[in-house]
Every structure is written in C-alpha cells, then in structure tokens.
Amino acid sequence: MTDLRRRFVEQLRRNGAPLTPELAAAFAAVPRDVFVAEGFQRRDGSWARPGTAGFRAAVYRDDVLVTKIDGRVAVSSSSQPSLMAIMLDALAVRPGDRVLEIGAGTGYNAALLAALGARVTSVDVQADVAEQARAALAAAGVPGVRVLTGDGYTGVPGESFDRAIVTVGVAGVSPRWLAQTVPGPIVVPVEHAGTHPVLAVEGGAEGPVTATVICPSGFMSAAGPLTAAHPGSHPAPVPSGGLIGFVPFAPARWSPALDSxxxxxxxxxxxxxxxxxxHAALPDRDLSGLVLLDDDGTGGAAILPDGAVLAGGEQAHRYGTTAVQIVDRWLEAGRPSMRSWRIGLELAGDPQAPIWVPATWELRPEHL
Known part of the structure; x- marks a missing residue:
C-alpha cells in the first residue's frame, strides 16, 4: 500500500465510512488513479489530467470525480468513496458472490467488489463508458469482472446473481433485477424529493417489494424506463435562478441549525x-435545500436547516402553511431519521417497462 492510499483510507475512516478490515483493504489495494486515466473535471470547471500538479492528490480525496460531460451535464463519474463504502458495506458481499452492477462508471466500484472476492457483471448503456471501464480494469489487473454494454433496465437476461448494486439514480427498481437477484438485497439510489436516498430493496419480481433507507445521496439520473414518471413522482430539482420572490414566512424553530x-x-x-x-437553489442565499414547489414551478415554500420557512409566488400562503405543518409533524414524530421508515413499493411507470416505485411509508415500531 502506498502512503497516498494509506492516507486515503484514514480519511475515509475519519469521514465516517463503515470500513470493515476487508473493505479497508480493498480501498488500499485498488489504485483509483488508474480508473480516471482520461482525467476528471475539477469543481471550477477545468479538466485535471494525469501528470499535472496535484492530480493524484485530488484523486485520493473523499470526493466525486466527474469523468464525462455532455454539454454542461455530467453523465459519468467516480462516486464519492465514503458513499461507495456505505453502499458496499450494506451490500454485505461474501467471497464468491455473483454481483450485478448497474452503471459501470469508471470501473472503480467493480474493482472494489472484486477485491472483496465478488464475481462482478457490470452493465452500462454508454458504450464508450463501458469500454473505458474495461480498459481501466485490465490496466489495474483486476480479475473477475466483465463489463457489458446494454440497457440497465434488463439486467442480464438468463443469468442469476446473489447481490445487485446500482450506481446511478433511478425512479424505481426494475422487476428484471429482482428476478435475477436471489436472495438479494439490491442496493439502489431511488429518487425522493429531488435527491436519491440509497435503499436496500428486497422482494420478488412479482412482489411484495419492501425497502429501508441506508443513507442520503445524490446521483446522476439514469435514462429510459428507470426514470419514468409515476403517480408518486416529485418535481425535478430547480436550477439556480428558477425560484423568484421568496420572503420570510415563519421564524427559525431551533438553534443551532440542523446538521446536514x-x-x-x-x-x-x-x-x-x-x-x-x-431540491432547489434558494434565491438570494448561498444555499440549496428543501422546497415545496408550487404549480407554476417558480414559487412555493422553502424549509431551512434552522426550521425557518420562506415563501413566494401566488400560492405562497398555502405552501408556507404546509411547510410549517411539515416541520410541526416531524417534531411531533420525534424527529425520525430517514432510516426509521419502512417503504412499500408498487409497480408503476411505463406500462411496457414497469418499475417498482416507493408508494407507502410507515415508521418502524422501534421508532414509535
């Protein structure tokens, strides 16, 4: 293990990543820099390339690395390592497990799975991304991984797996994954209120299908039926400048403000x-956060981390009132964490390619 990777593992541990000895060894063994051989986009928009000053130090930080841009939209990346650790820990891979991965990305996540002893089949719809992942896995000398180009919705017809992990944001879970994964679970980031909380999903292709929340996250969204609208869909995130005329509606409820x-x-x-x-960028504030969006898509109400409510637009009073009621309800429920909910999923989306989407929620008995 190089000093750079040793410090990398120590950073992940300090950031709260659940590193078992096996998972720590995987992060120490797999060279992340090999999986970004074409470079990545810095947060200032410039492109970092191998051999440039600070490149390897930036690679071995607990940060997402955007590796492909379509116009101004990021379409492929290497996820934040601490989030990867949380998802891999939840997957509970055992040596010899067959793992279906939806979304190859750089190939780094598949390499970590292989280091844990898994046999991995990764599927990515982008042919160039899949090819680069194959090249990186070969360059790193990683055995036991195959990368296929195809529609992630279908998984790998005719094959079966012990576990499945999804590394792209989706609106719901493909029945094909459930049919191909026995006994499971499937670890998958599913859209909820403009973000992608990671769920542990269990059930058969015909149902019933249930889930619990592992952690918060934000992922790039998939394409096709995996992001189909359904009756429970939330509005898409609102970009900077999309909201107008928000003013204070209700004062702060606690101090200090809630942590993230x-x-x-x-x-x-x-x-x-x-x-x-x-999710929305809030006007006149260096902050993005939770918004209840009105029908026009430019107003509604925002709930801030200190419990204060801002509101704007023609329906400001209606949405401001609803926001205050939500804060009250959360407090009365004892400030439940997202991990306190048990989720029931139902089939919805494109009738020709349905997905299992979150439809019902209840607080688990241990929280009540």
Missing amino acids: YSYRDLWYAAGVWSRRAT
Missing part, C-alpha cells in the same frame, strides 16, 4: 408527506 444529516431526515419526511417536495 438531520436536515436530510427532515427533508425525507417532507417527501413522504408532500408530493411537491424537491
């Missing part, structure tokens, strides 16, 4: 109780 994880817990509950909850 507790705020995400409130956000999740808001998505359970309002179909209009989503």
Whole structure:
C-alpha cells in the first residue's frame, strides 16, 4: 500500500465510512488513479489530467470525480468513496458472490467488489463508458469482472446473481433485477424529493417489494424506463435562478441549525408527506435545500436547516402553511431519521417497462 492510499483510507475512516478490515483493504489495494486515466473535471470547471500538479492528490480525496460531460451535464463519474463504502458495506458481499452492477462508471466500484472476492457483471448503456471501464480494469489487473454494454433496465437476461448494486439514480427498481437477484438485497439510489436516498430493496419480481433507507445521496439520473414518471413522482430539482420572490414566512424553530444529516431526515419526511417536495437553489442565499414547489414551478415554500420557512409566488400562503405543518409533524414524530421508515413499493411507470416505485411509508415500531 502506498502512503497516498494509506492516507486515503484514514480519511475515509475519519469521514465516517463503515470500513470493515476487508473493505479497508480493498480501498488500499485498488489504485483509483488508474480508473480516471482520461482525467476528471475539477469543481471550477477545468479538466485535471494525469501528470499535472496535484492530480493524484485530488484523486485520493473523499470526493466525486466527474469523468464525462455532455454539454454542461455530467453523465459519468467516480462516486464519492465514503458513499461507495456505505453502499458496499450494506451490500454485505461474501467471497464468491455473483454481483450485478448497474452503471459501470469508471470501473472503480467493480474493482472494489472484486477485491472483496465478488464475481462482478457490470452493465452500462454508454458504450464508450463501458469500454473505458474495461480498459481501466485490465490496466489495474483486476480479475473477475466483465463489463457489458446494454440497457440497465434488463439486467442480464438468463443469468442469476446473489447481490445487485446500482450506481446511478433511478425512479424505481426494475422487476428484471429482482428476478435475477436471489436472495438479494439490491442496493439502489431511488429518487425522493429531488435527491436519491440509497435503499436496500428486497422482494420478488412479482412482489411484495419492501425497502429501508441506508443513507442520503445524490446521483446522476439514469435514462429510459428507470426514470419514468409515476403517480408518486416529485418535481425535478430547480436550477439556480428558477425560484423568484421568496420572503420570510415563519421564524427559525431551533438553534443551532440542523446538521446536514438531520436536515436530510427532515427533508425525507417532507417527501413522504408532500408530493411537491424537491431540491432547489434558494434565491438570494448561498444555499440549496428543501422546497415545496408550487404549480407554476417558480414559487412555493422553502424549509431551512434552522426550521425557518420562506415563501413566494401566488400560492405562497398555502405552501408556507404546509411547510410549517411539515416541520410541526416531524417534531411531533420525534424527529425520525430517514432510516426509521419502512417503504412499500408498487409497480408503476411505463406500462411496457414497469418499475417498482416507493408508494407507502410507515415508521418502524422501534421508532414509535
């Protein structure tokens, strides 16, 4: 293990990543820099390439690395390593397990799975992304991984797996994954209120299908039936400048403000109780967060981390009132974390390619 990778593992541990000895060894053994051989986009928009100053140090930080841009939209990346660790820990891979991965990305996640002893089949719809992942896996000398180009919705027809992991944001779970994965679970980021909380999903292709939340996250969205609209869909995230005329509606409810994880817990509950909850950049504030979006898509109400409510637009009073009620309800429920919910999924989406989507929620008995 190089000093750079040793410090990388220590950073992940400090950031709260659940590193078992096996998972720590995987992160120490797999060279992340090999999987970004074409470079990545820095946060300032410039492109970092191998051999340039600070390249390897940036690669071995606990940060997402965007590796492909379509116009101004990021379409492929290497996910934040601490999030990868959480998802891999939840997957509970055992040596010899057959793992279906939807979304090859750079190939780095598949390499970590292989280091844990899994036999991995990764499917990516982008042919160039799949080819680059194959090349990186070969360059890193990683055995036991095959990368296929295809529609992630279908999985790998005719094959079966012990586990499945999805590394792209989806609106719901393909029945094909459930049919191909026995006994499971499937670890998958599913859209909820403008974000993609990671779920542990269990059940058969014909149902019933249930899930619990592993952690908050935000992922690039898939294409096709995996992101089909359905009756429970929330509005898409609102970009900077999309909201106008927001002013204070209700004062702060607590001090100090909620930390990021507790705020995400409130956000999740808001998505359970309002179909209009989503993510938005807030006007006149260096902040993005939870918004209940009105029918016009430019107004509604925002709930801030300190419990204050802003509102704007023609329906400001209606949405401001609903936002205050959501904060009250969350407090009265004992500030439940997102992991306190048990989720029931139902078939919806494209009738020709249906998906299992979150439809019902209840607080688990241990929280009540």
